[in-house]
Amino acid sequence: MRAVLLNAPGEIVVGEVEDAGVRESTDAVVRVIAAGVCGTDIRAFAGRPGPVMGPACGHEFVGVVEDFGADVVTLRRGEVVVAPFMFADGVCVQCVRGVPTSCRAGGMWAVAAGGAQAEAVRVPFADGTLVPVPVDVTDERIPAVLSLADVMATGHHAIAGPGRGVPGVVAVVGDGAVGLCAVLAARAAGVERILLLGRHEDRLRIGKSFGATEIVTVREGEAAAQVLEATGGAGADLVVDAVGEQEALDTAFAICADGGALSLVGGPHGGIDLMGCFLRNITVSGGLTPARRYLPELLDEVLAGRLDPSPIFEATVPLADAARGYQLMADRQATKVLVRV
Amino acid sequence: MRAVLLNAPGEIVVGEVEDAGVRESTDAVVRVIAAGVCGTDIRAFAGRPGPVMGPACGHEFVGVVEDFGADVVTLRRGEVVVAPFMFADGVCVQCVRGVPTSCRAGGMWAVAAGGAQAEAVRVPFADGTLVPVPVDVTDERIPAVLSLADVMATGHHAIAGPGRGVPGVVAVVGDGAVGLCAVLAARAAGVERILLLGRHEDRLRIGKSFGATEIVTVREGEAAAQVLEATGGAGADLVVDAVGEQEALDTAFAICADGGALSLVGGPHGGIDLMGCFLRNITVSGGLTPARRYLPELLDEVLAGRLDPSPIFEATVPLADAARGYQLMADRQATKVLVRV
Numbered sequence: 286m287r288a289v290l291l292n293a294p295g296e297i298v299v300g301e302v303e304d305a306g307v308r309e310s311t312d313a314v315v316r317v318i319a320a321g322v323c324g325t326d327i328r329a330f331a332g333r334p335g336p337v338m339g340p341a342c343g344h345e346f347v348g349v350v351e352d353f354g355a356d357v358v359t360l361r362r363g364e365v366v367v368a369p370f371m372f373a374d375g376v377c378v379q380c381v382r383g384v385p386t387s388c389r390a391g392g393m394w395a396v397a398a399g400g401a402q403a404e405a406v407r408v409p410f411a412d413g414t415l416v417p418v419p420v421d422v423t424d425e426r427i428p429a430v431l432s433l434a435d436v437m438a439t440g441h442h443a444i445a446g447p448g449r450g451v452p453g454v455v456a457v458v459g460d461g462a463v464g465l466c467a468v469l470a471a472r473a474a475g476v477e478r479i480l481l482l483g484r485h486e487d488r489l490r491i492g493k494s495f496g497a498t499e500i501v502t503v504r505e506g507e508a509a510a511q512v513l514e515a516t517g518g519a520g521a522d523l524v525v526d527a528v529g530e531q532e533a534l535d536t537a538f539a540i541c542a543d544g545g546a547l548s549l550v551g552g553p554h555g556g557i558d559l560m561g562c563f564l565r566n567i568t569v570s571g572g573l574t575p576a577r578r579y580l581p582e583l584l585d586e587v588l589a590g591r592l593d594p595s596p597i598f599e600a601t602v603p604l605a606d607a608a609r610g611y612q613l614m615a616d617r618q619a620t621k622v623l624v625r626v
Numbered sequence: 627m628r629a630v631l632l633n634a635p636g637e638i639v640v641g642e643v644e645d646a647g648v649r650e651s652t653d654a655v656v657r658v659i660a661a662g663v664c665g666t667d668i669r670a671f672a673g674r675p676g677p678v679m680g681p682a683c684g685h686e687f688v689g690v691v692e693d694f695g696a697d698v699v700t701l702r703r704g705e706v707v708v709a710p711f712m713f714a715d716g717v718c719v720q721c722v723r724g725v726p727t728s729c730r731a732g733g734m735w736a737v738a739a740g741g742a743q744a745e746a747v748r749v750p751f752a753d754g755t756l757v758p759v760p761v762d763v764t765d766e767r768i769p770a771v772l773s774l775a776d777v778m779a780t781g782h783h784a785i786a787g788p789g790r791g792v793p794g795v796v797a798v799v800g801d802g803a804v805g806l807c808a809v810l811a812a813r814a815a816g817v818e819r820i821l822l823l824g825r826h827e828d829r830l831r832i833g834k835s836f837g838a839t840e841i842v843t844v845r846e847g848e849a850a851a852q853v854l855e856a857t858g859g860a861g862a863d864l865v866v867d868a869v870g871e872q873e874a875l876d877t878a879f880a881i882c883a884d885g886g887a888l889s890l891v892g893g894p895h896g897g898i899d900l901m902g903c904f905l906r907n908i909t910v911s912g913g914l915t916p917a918r919r920y921l922p923e924l925l926d927e928v929l930a931g932r933l934d935p936s937p938i939f940e941a942t943v944p945l946a947d948a949a950r951g952y953q954l955m956a957d958r959q960a961t962k963v964l965v966r967v
Binding site for chain 2 (some may be wrong): 378379382383384386387446447448449517518519542543544549552553554555556557559560562563564565566567568569570571572573575
């Protein structure tokens with residue numbers, strides 16, 4: 286079968302790999318209809334260290350159940366399914382506790398299993414991993430459903446994860462796909478003021494359409510002062526870091542209200558002043574989103590027409606043109622790219 | 627008037643200082659009847675860096691209102707009051723948000739105002755700071771009330787602060803006064819399993835009487851393995867760090883369940899693996915307790931006989947013998963010392 290392969294930094298090709306097939310009785314094989322390109326993929330494409338090392342690529346997919354093993358009980362052949370960015374057995378202590386990302390038997394697509402940017406994917410623990418989607422393969426909501434595999438689930442986690450009810454003021458640092466999804470999640474949660482900090486006009490425009498009530502254009506450290514001014518010096522009750530680099534973490538800390546929460550969903554490649562958090566009573570939350578746990582409720586919202594993150598997919602390419610999709614994202618010409626298979 | 631003075635590390639004397647008097651119209655003067663010696667005082671006594679620098683000492687007191695300025699409206703002369711370890715104006719954005727420890731006009735006794743281990747204390751922002759206690763000066767619950775000024779409020783914050791409802795399993799790292807109060811707070815909150823990690827037999831005995839269901843005697847890193855075994859490998863839902871040193875922080879991280887929370891109330895003199903928290907979905911909470919906010923509810927519990935942290939005061943000394951009280955705590959012969967004035 287054909288699959289997107291990262292042969293070396295900057296070198297994306299579509300090549301032949303071994304067909305996905307059922308190996309364990311709990312496996313399924315899903316024929317992919319849409320796969321996402323994630324910032325993590327672009328990180329690997331750019332040669333920066335991260336979980337994705339190549340050659341397999343992609344950890345977001347929607348597809349059709351083609352086959353499954355004898356112990357799979359929740360799926361029907363031919364039905365559309367969505368997978369979270371990590372598979373998980375669904376029955377271990379971590380899964381039962383609602384932290385499927387910590388499942389000892391689980392792992393991430395393209396790292397511990399095949400890549401999702403491929404014609405098909407072997408899905409370990411199919412019952413624990415996949416969520417059926419009651420639509421057909423031509424449904425126009427497929428891109429929205431695909432976003433639930435990772436970025437929209439991450440945006441939702443950014444807001445819901447800290448368990449702080451509905452904050453009055455949310456600030457989102459970063460206008461990438463995750464930041465935009467956090468804006469959408471904040472609006473869905475009923476947050477009154479949503480400040481979006483970013484640099485890219487196109488993305489900030491999407492952010493506004495997603496519910497950002499105030500835009501703070503990030504330019505050389507003035508952002509923090511602007512947010513503090515806009516909040517009467519208090520800062521935001523909940524600050525989402527959707528970037529992860531030190532500069533973003535510093536900004537997030539600076540604009541967080543004392544007694545507030547930082548929600549780190551960008552993957553923190555830097556540090557936070559722990560004593561500062563102690564003195565200011567700031568809670569640091571966030572983490573890998575337990576997408577599998579959120580999927581059913583978010584899927585309901587998408588199918589009911591109340592949640593539509595699909596505008597983050599600013600470009601769609603066929604599998605054969607995956608390299609172009611990667612380049613569009615690397616060049617920041619598309620917030621996120623959908624690969625049609 | 628007489629006051630405890632730290633003239634140099636290791637050198638506690640009771641000396642003469644200027645009488646406490648009303649300076650601002652929002653001040654009160656409180657004649658102290660009982661003051662606590664805190665781990666922070668002992669830190670300064672031992673010459674270790676911290677907020678308390680001397681010569682003034684003490685930030686926990688219960689006393690009697692002696693005088694107040696023209697703008698004080700909530701107090702009556704002669705009534706018993708308790709103060710949180712920091713004064714605060716009660717009306718600024720931080721106070722209104724429930725974070726009086728971040729009040730810009732506020733500060734800590736013995737640092738930004740007079741010490742509490744003295745015959746009297748000038749109280750800035752008396753209305754915002756003091757809480758009346760409807761008992762007389764001979765009431766046997768005065769020590770319990772005194773504990774609410776800092777350590778019991780801190781123990782309460784350790785459990786309530788993260789806002790996680792009632793965790794199934796709480797682990798408390800550290801058997802000092804704060805750790806013991808966290809155990810008591812966990813029991814009061816209805817936590818089913820409370821693991822207390824410590825080294826001191828006497829204190830662990832108090833911990834048991836406070837509600838610890840399991841004692842883990844800390845010896846060279848075996849503690850983490852013991853807690854993991856006791857929790858079926860999962861770890862504790864909420865881990866309280868009541869120590870703050872790196873070894874304790876490392877233990878706390880190791881025994882925290884994925885998806886759980888660390889509650890740092892010991893003042894973190896060390897670091898936490900932020901990427902580890904991200905990957906394991908661990909929330910880092912805690913901070914300086916907003917004691918003023920918790921005081922009314924905790925006072926109700928004490929006066930109703932449902933909460934009694936007083937066993938942490940293992941010794942009582944008169945003001946003149948404050949030096950002996952410090953030495954008892956420094957030598958770990960008393961978990962906490964009460965100074966009767």
